[in-house]
Amino acid sequence: MTTVSNLGFPRIGAKRELKRALEAHWRGETTPQQLHDTARALRERHWRLQYAAGADLVPCNDFSLYDQVLDTAFALDAIPERYRALADADPLAGYFALARGLQREGIDVHALEMTKWFDTNYHYLVPELHAQQTFRLRGDKAVGEFLEAKALGVKARPVLLGPVSFLLLSKTVDGSDRLALLARLLPVYAEWLGRLREAGADWVQIDEPCLVQDLDEDDRAAYRTAYDALAAAARPKLLLATYFGALEDNLAFAAALPADGLHVDLVRAPAQLDAVLDALPPRHVLSLGLVDGRNVWRTDLDRALALAQRAHARIGGERLQLAPSCSLLHVPIDATLETALPADLRGWLGFARQKLEELRTLADALNGLGSARSTLEQARERYATRASSPKVHRAEVAARLAALADVPTRRGSPYPQRRLAQARRFGLPPFPTTTIGSFPQTQQVREARAGHRAGKLSDADYEAFLEAETARCVRFQEEIGLDVLVHGEFERNDMVEYFGEQLDGFAFTRNGWVQSYGSRCVKPPILYGDVQRPAPMTVRWSRYAQSLTERPMKGMLTGPVTVLQWSFVRDDQPRETTCRQVALALRDEVLDLEAAGIGVIQIDEPALREGLPLRRAHWRAYLEWAVECFRIAAAGVADHTQVHTHMCYSEFNDIIEAVAAMDADVISIETSRSRMELLEAFVRFRYPNGIGPGVYDIHSPRVPEQAEMSALLEKAGAVLAPEQLWVNPDCGLKTRGWPETRRALTAMVSAAQALRAT
Numbered sequence: 001m002t003t004v005s006n007l008g009f010p011r012i013g014a015k016r017e018l019k020r021a022l023e024a025h026w027r028g029e030t031t032p033q034q035l036h037d038t039a040r041a042l043r044e045r046h047w048r049l050q051y052a053a054g055a056d057l058v059p060c061n062d063f064s065l066y067d068q069v070l071d072t073a074f075a076l077d078a079i080p081e082r083y084r085a086l087a088d089a090d091p092l093a094g095y096f097a098l099a100r101g102l103q104r105e106g107i108d109v110h111a112l113e114m115t116k117w118f119d120t121n122y123h124y125l126v127p128e129l130h131a132q133q134t135f136r137l138r139g140d141k142a143v144g145e146f147l148e149a150k151a152l153g154v155k156a157r158p159v160l161l162g163p164v165s166f167l168l169l170s171k172t173v174d175g176s177d178r179l180a181l182l183a184r185l186l187p188v189y190a191e192w193l194g195r196l197r198e199a200g201a202d203w204v205q206i207d208e209p210c211l212v213q214d215l216d217e218d219d220r221a222a223y224r225t226a227y228d229a230l231a232a233a234a235r236p237k238l239l240l241a242t243y244f245g246a247l248e249d250n251l252a253f254a255a256a257l258p259a260d261g262l263h264v265d266l267v268r269a270p271a272q273l274d275a276v277l278d279a280l281p282p283r284h285v286l287s288l289g290l291v292d293g294r295n296v297w298r299t300d301l302d303r304a305l306a307l308a309q310r311a312h313a314r315i316g317g318e319r320l321q322l323a324p325s326c327s328l329l330h331v332p333i334d335a336t337l338e339t340a341l342p343a344d345l346r347g348w349l350g351f352a353r354q355k356l357e358e359l360r361t362l363a364d365a366l367n368g369l370g371s372a373r374s375t376l377e378q379a380r381e382r383y384a385t386r387a388s389s390p391k392v393h394r395a396e397v398a399a400r401l402a403a404l405a406d407v408p409t410r411r412g413s414p415y416p417q418r419r420l421a422q423a424r425r426f427g428l429p430p431f432p433t434t435t436i437g438s439f440p441q442t443q444q445v446r447e448a449r450a451g452h453r454a455g456k457l458s459d460a461d462y463e464a465f466l467e468a469e470t471a472r473c474v475r476f477q478e479e480i481g482l483d484v485l486v487h488g489e490f491e492r493n494d495m496v497e498y499f500g501e502q503l504d505g506f507a508f509t510r511n512g513w514v515q516s517y518g519s520r521c522v523k524p525p526i527l528y529g530d531v532q533r534p535a536p537m538t539v540r541w542s543r544y545a546q547s548l549t550e551r552p553m554k555g556m557l558t559g560p561v562t563v564l565q566w567s568f569v570r571d572d573q574p575r576e577t578t579c580r581q582v583a584l585a586l587r588d589e590v591l592d593l594e595a596a597g598i599g600v601i602q603i604d605e606p607a608l609r610e611g612l613p614l615r616r617a618h619w620r621a622y623l624e625w626a627v628e629c630f631r632i633a634a635a636g637v638a639d640h641t642q643v644h645t646h647m648c649y650s651e652f653n654d655i656i657e658a659v660a661a662m663d664a665d666v667i668s669i670e671t672s673r674s675r676m677e678l679l680e681a682f683v684r685f686r687y688p689n690g691i692g693p694g695v696y697d698i699h700s701p702r703v704p705e706q707a708e709m710s711a712l713l714e715k716a717g718a719v720l721a722p723e724q725l726w727v728n729p730d731c732g733l734k735t736r737g738w739p740e741t742r743r744a745l746t747a748m749v750s751a752a753q754a755l756r757a758t
C-alpha cells in the first residue's frame with residue numbers, strides 16, 4: 001500500500017494564533033505555561049487536521065515557537081556565550097533572546113543574524129559557532145513532541161535538521177571551518193536519534209536540503225562521514241529528505257548514503273525521477289514530493305499520478321510514499337476559508353489542507369480504490385476551467401507579449417549622453433541628496449487607511465488626509481534642503497500589494513498568511529492571471545506632489561521582479577513570462593509618469609537578488625530575464641528622464657554586471673550597516689552610472705551624526721568617482737518616526753554640503 005506522509009505543517013495557525021500568543025507573551029501578558037498551552041493546542045489541532053485530510057503519517061518536531069534552525073542549535077547547545085547564563089537560568093527567555101535580542105536590567109544582547117531559508121521568503125536564524133564549539137543535548141523538544149503525539153494516538157515521524165545542513169547553514173564567528181565541527185557533532189546526533197528510538201519512533205525524517213545545492217568535495221566527504229557514523233548508531237530508520245530542487249550531480253552519492261529512505265522534490269524537478277529510481281538502493285523507501293509545498297495552486301493530478309505510477313511500476317507500493325515537495329510551512333492552511341474570493345479562483349487554490357487531500361486521492365488511485373476516480377475527474381474539470389478561464393488568459397496581453405520583440409529595451413542614448421541631458425534639465429549640485437521613497441507611516445496614517453478600508457472614512461476625506469500628509473512631507477524636504485524629493489508613499493500599505501490591487505491578474509486572500517520569521521507573517525498577493533493595467537496607478541499622487549514644488553519630484557514604482565518575487569505566482573506558465581507581463585504594465589506607468597511631467601522615476605527592485613536560483617548554473621538565465629524585465633519597464637523614456645532603482649542589500653559582488661546591465665541612471669543601495677564593505681564590488685568592477693551608497697541605517701532607531709555619514713561618504717569616494725556619487729539613506733523611512741527622521745536627514749544634507757565645499 002502506498003501511503004501519504006507529510007514533511008511539515010504551518011505552525012502559525014489559520015488565524016495566526018501562535019503569533020498572537022507569542023506577542024502577548026513577549027509583552028509580558030502571559031506566562032510561559034499559557035504560551036506552551038496554546039502551542040500544544042495548535043499541534044494537536046494540526047495533527048488531527050492532517051489526518052482528517054488523508055495523511056497516513058504526520059510530522060512532529062516540525063513545530064517551532066520561532067524557527068526550526070534555532071530549535072536545532074538550541075537542542076544541540078550551540079548557544080553563544082552572550083546568551084548562556086540566561087538560557088541556563090530561564091531556557092524560554094534564553095531561546096527568545098537568541099531570536100530577538102534582549103535589552104533589560106543591565107542585559108544587552110543582540111539577536112542571531114537572520115537570513116533567507118534557501119530561495120523562500122522564510123527567514124531562519126543563523127547559528128553562531130566557533131572552533132572550540134562543543135555540543136550536547138539540551139531540553140527534550142523532539143522527544144517531547146513525539147510523546148505528546150503518541151499520547152494523542154497520533155503516530156508521528158519526528159523531523160530533524162540533518163547534521164551537515166545544520167553546519168552548512170551556520171556560520172563560524174572566528175573564521176574557522178564549520179565542517180571541522182562534524183566529528184564533535186555526530187555523537188550528539190547519534191544520542192538524539194537513540195532517544196527518539198527509545199521513545200518509540202521507528203522513522204525519523206532527517207532534512208538535508210543542502211543536497212540540492214552546489215557542493216564541493218569537502219561537503220560531500222562531510223555527508224559520507226556523517227551518515228556512515230549515524231548508520232552505526234542504534235537509531236530509528238532515516239528518511240533523508242531533499243527539497244527545493246534536483247539532486248543532479250549529488251544524486252548518486254546522496255542515494256548511496258546509508259539511510260533507509262530518500263525524499264525527492266518532483267515539483268521543482270520532475271525530470272529527476274528516472275535517475276532517482278535507477279540510483280535508489282534496493283530496500284530504500286522512496287518519498288515522492290508530488291504537490292507543491294511552495295505555492296498555492298491545486299495540482300495537475302494526472303501529471304502527478306503519472307509520475308507516481310512510474311515509480312510504482314518500478315518499486316511497488318510498499319516502499320512508496322507520497323508527500324508534498326517540501327514542508328507545507330510555506331503555504332497557508334485552508335483555501336476553503338477564502339469565501340470572499342470568486343468561487344472559480346478559490347477552486348483553483350490548494351493550501352496545506354487541500355494539498356494533503358490531493359495526495360490522498362493520488363495514493364487511493366495508486367492503491368486501486370475506485371472512489372479516487374470521481375475525485376480525479378472533479379479535479380480534472382476544475383483544472384480545465386482554470387486553463388480556459390478568460391480571467392486567466394487575456395487575448396490583449398498575449399498579443400502584447402507576442403509583439404515584445406518590437407519594444408525597445410535600450411534607452412535612446414548611452415549613459416554619458418543621458419547624463420548630460422539630465423544635468424541640463426535638473427541642474428543638480430554635485431553629491432545630490434535624495435531619499436528612497438517612503439516617509440514615516442505614523443499611527444495616524446495607518447489609522448486613516450484602516451478607517452477608509454472599513455468605510456468609516458469617506459473617499460474624499462481620505463484623499464484630503466493623504467494630500468495634507470504629502471504636502472507636509474514635500475515642505476519638510478524643501479525645508480531641510482533635499483535636492484530630489486519624493487511624495488512619501490502615505491497612500492501605500494505595502495509596496496507590492498499597492499500595485500497588485502490596481503492591476504488585473506492579482507487577488508488577495510483574507511487568511512492566506514505564511515510565516516516570514518518568528519511571529520511575523522506575510523500575506524502574499526496571488527498572481528493568478530494575465531497582468532494588465534486598466535488605469536494609471538501612481539500618476540495622481542506624483543503629479544500632485546510635483547505641483548507643490550519646483551524641485552524634481554521622484555515617481556515611485558515597484559519593479560517587475562520584486563512584484564513577482566513577493567507574490568504567489570501562477571504556475572501554468574514560466575515565471576519569466578509572468579514577469580514580462582508585469583514589466584509591460586509598469587512600462588505604461590513609467591510613460592504616463594513621464595508624460596505627466598515627472599522627470600525622475602525610481603523603480604525599486606529590492607528582491608532582485610533573492611530571486612537567484614539555488615544552483616549557480618541557473619543564475620545566468622535568471623539574471624538575463626530579470627534584467628530584461630527591468631529594462632522593459634524602464635527603457636521607454638527620453639534621455640532627459642532620469643531612471644533610478646533601489647536595492648536593499650549589500651551582497652553585490654556576484655551580480656554587479658547584471659546590475660550594471662539594468663542601466664538605471666542612478667542606483668541606491670544598502671551599505672551603512674556593512675560600513676561600505678560592499679564597495680569592494682566596485683573596486684573590481686567599474687560601475688559606470690550614478691550610485692547612492694546608503695549612509696544612514698534606517699533599520700535602527702539610532703540617529704547617525706553628520707561626521708559618521710561624512711566618513712562613509714569619504715570611504716565611498718575612495719572607490720567611486722565624485723560625479724557618480726549620490727547621498728541618500730539605506731532604504732525607505734516608513735518604519736521611522738518624524739523627529740529622528742528630521743535629525744538624521746538634516747545631518748545627511750549637511751554631510752553632502754560639507755563634501756561640496758571641499
Ligand code: GLN
Nearest residue numbers: 436437438604606648732
Ligand atoms: N520605495 C520603497 C520605500 O521607500 C522601497 C522599499 C524597499 O526597498 N523595500 O519604502
Ligand code: ZN
Nearest residue numbers: 647648731732
Ligand atoms: Zn530598501
